Amino acid sequence: MESIAEKQADIVEEFAFLEDWMDKYEHLIELGKELPLIDEQYKKEDNLIKGCQSQVWLHAENDGEHVHYTADSDAILTKGIIALLIRVLDGHKPSEITQADMDFIDQIGLKEHLSPTRANGLVNMVKQMKYYALALQASESKTTSS
Amino acid sequence: MDVKTPPLDIAKLRQDFPVLHQKVAGKPLAYFDNAASAQKPQAVIDTLSHYYETTHSNVHRGVHQLSQKATDAFEEARKIVQQELNAAHPHEIIWTKGTTDSINLVASSLGQNQIKSGDEIIISALEHHSNIVPWQMLCQRTGATLRVIPISDEGEIDLQAYRELLSSRTKMVAVNHYSNALGLINPVEAIIEEAHKHGAWVLLDGAQSLPHRPVDVRALDADFYAFSGHKVFGPTGIGVLYGKESLLNELPPYQGGGEMIAEVSFEKTTYGELPHKFEAGTPHIAGAIGLGAAFQYLQQQDRPALARHEEELLAYATDALRRHFPRLKIYGDVPHKASVISFLLEDIHPYDAGAILDKLGVAIRTGHHCNQPLMQRFGISGTMRASFAFYNTTEEIDQFITALQRAEKMLS
Numbered sequence: 001m002e003s004i005a006e007k008q009a010d011i012v013e014e015f016a017f018l019e020d021w022m023d024k025y026e027h028l029i030e031l032g033k034e035l036p037l038i039d040e041q042y043k044k045e046d047n048l049i050k051g052c053q054s055q056v057w058l059h060a061e062n063d064g065e066h067v068h069y070t071a072d073s074d075a076i077l078t079k080g081i082i083a084l085l086i087r088v089l090d091g092h093k094p095s096e097i098t099q100a101d102m103d104f105i106d107q108i109g110l111k112e113h114l115s116p117t118r119a120n121g122l123v124n125m126v127k128q129m130k131y132y133a134l135a136l137q138a139s140e141s142k143t144t145s146s
Numbered sequence: 147m148d149v150k151t152p153p154l155d156i157a158k159l160r161q162d163f164p165v166l167h168q169k170v171a172g173k174p175l176a177y178f179d180n181a182a183s184a185q186k187p188q189a190v191i192d193t194l195s196h197y198y199e200t201t202h203s204n205v206h207r208g209v210h211q212l213s214q215k216a217t218d219a220f221e222e223a224r225k226i227v228q229q230e231l232n233a234a235h236p237h238e239i240i241w242t243k244g245t246t247d248s249i250n251l252v253a254s255s256l257g258q259n260q261i262k263s264g265d266e267i268i269i270s271a272l273e274h275h276s277n278i279v280p281w282q283m284l285c286q287r288t289g290a291t292l293r294v295i296p297i298s299d300e301g302e303i304d305l306q307a308y309r310e311l312l313s314s315r316t317k318m319v320a321v322n323h324y325s326n327a328l329g330l331i332n333p334v335e336a337i338i339e340e341a342h343k344h345g346a347w348v349l350l351d352g353a354q355s356l357p358h359r360p361v362d363v364r365a366l367d368a369d370f371y372a373f374s375g376h377k378v379f380g381p382t383g384i385g386v387l388y389g390k391e392s393l394l395n396e397l398p399p400y401q402g403g404g405e406m407i408a409e410v411s412f413e414k415t416t417y418g419e420l421p422h423k424f425e426a427g428t429p430h431i432a433g434a435i436g437l438g439a440a441f442q443y444l445q446q447q448d449r450p451a452l453a454r455h456e457e458e459l460l461a462y463a464t465d466a467l468r469r470h471f472p473r474l475k476i477y478g479d480v481p482h483k484a485s486v487i488s489f490l491l492e493d494i495h496p497y498d499a500g501a502i503l504d505k506l507g508v509a510i511r512t513g514h515h516c517n518q519p520l521m522q523r524f525g526i527s528g529t530m531r532a533s534f535a536f537y538n539t540t541e542e543i544d545q546f547i548t549a550l551q552r553a554e555k556m557l558s
């Protein structure tokens with residue numbers, strides 16, 4: 001599997017062909033539509049990341065070694081960005097995720113969607129994805145040390 | 147529909163607003179977020195820089211020439227606002243940071259000596275969070291009860307229900323004059339008259355009315371009137387609380403500090419006269435003077451013509467939206483309102499449409515507009531809102547409609 005950095009580079013390249021804003025947004029909408037549906041049972045209050053503009057539901061699991069994410073949003077552009085974030089971080093080890101620099105969002109020109117003023121839940125989603133990995137890491141190191 | 151050529155030279159008027167002449171994402175900017183904050187005419191910008199270049203000093207304190215000049219300009223601005231509102235005295239104009247600050251001032255001061263357990267405060271279901279939370283906090287502090295006037299499905303205040311809420315327990319009625327989320331013009335004359343029959347005071351949240359129409363606080367017989375400078379083409383960080391002299395005299399000060407005192411000793415401090423009693427600390431001098439300049443700018447315009455132009459923009463945009471978008475639902479769909487359209491296109495998320503419009507040069511507001519209880523009343527999480535000022539044009543509305551068609555297509 002590609003590293004987190006390689007996946008980010010792929011996305012940057014993919015977006016480099018999309019010069020016009022509308023093309024970028026069309027592409028995000030497509031990605032949003034293709035995002036695998038989150039299991040309904042995980043679309044609960046506990047998994048909700050509130051934003052005043054749009055909402056995000058995030059669920060994380062681990063298979064003992066790797067973290068897996070599923071997520072959803074009520075806004076399709078938000079969902080498109082979620083698809084990118086999941087593509088980059090899903091399936092990696094907690095230690096890789098906690099250290100990941102997510103600068104591809106900036107490089108593809110979508111940083112404003114992750115700015116706190118957009119209040120769309122995405123900023124907190126990235127934090128939440130990392131917190132989950134961090135929590136796993138912490139519990140792992142506890143079990144190995146005991 | 148036919149739109150008469152407005153008897154205004156809009157192109158010339160727009161020259162007064164430098165910020166309008168820019169491109170966003172390569173497209174000409176169409177700024178339709180005026181209800182959130184309005185743009186500034188050159189006259190206001192020049193006044194601010196002229197003040198800092200030639201006049202700045204602290205007010206009411208120095209014997210020296212600059213302090214005198216600054217104080218004169220600052221007090222002159224107060225008189226401009228007094229005349230604009232037709233208040234009886236300049237000292238009925240209290241400088242604040244904005245509408246929110248003005249409302250907090252009244253709520254906080256009332257709580258010190260006027261409101262007790264068992265008293266009631268009435269607001270409406272249409273209020274901005276700024277006209278909800280300060281009253282909730284006051285009720286928590288004093289044991290008073292907050293009552294909410296219900297609204298119709300179009301957002302209209304239910305006057306019959308309001309009459310039933312009023313009683314001898316009612317101490318304060320606080321409602322918005324024009325609604326920010328929907329643009330509705332509320333029946334404040336009737337609201338004030340009924341409240342006064344019960345001896346209650348009325349505070350009007352005028353944040354959204356002054357940008358559209360002049361207000362006469364004496365004709366309205368409003369007890370308090372709050373607004374923000376930045377929404378009436380003035381600077382940010384300055385606002386006004388108008389209060390009737392007799393009522394302001396009854397209220398204790400809001401904050402303590404310099405400016406607001408007559409004499410201070412560690413045993414006892416006596417407070418200054420109006421308006422200084424409510425203006426602790428160094429005020430936003432430049433902001434006050436800039437707000438005066440904004441009203442002077444408005445006073446130089448043909449204001450009835452500005453109002454007619456806004457009505458035409460509203461009619462033009464409403465008609466175009468209805469014609470081009472069968473899935474449109476307008477919230478607050480009443481014939482007589484301010485130039486604000488709050489709407490949804492069925493299942494299209496406002497965030498998505500707003501982000502796409504932004505890249506097509508069109509600035510609208512999306513979300514709950516700081517009116518979450520109102521959105522809950524409608525069973526939605528937010529709307530798209532286009533709010534027009536007199537400097538907007540029908541060409542910009544055409545750009546908006548085309549952009550929205552594009553967004554609709556992309557999102558369907």
Ligand SMILES: Cc1ncc(COP(=O)(O)O)c(C=O)c1O
Pocket residue numbers: 181182243244245246247274276277322324325326351353354374516
């Ligand atoms: C009706 C209404 N009340 C109060 C406010 C708060 O104004 P400010 O943030 O300037 O204090 C606003 C601004 O959005 C408003 O529209």
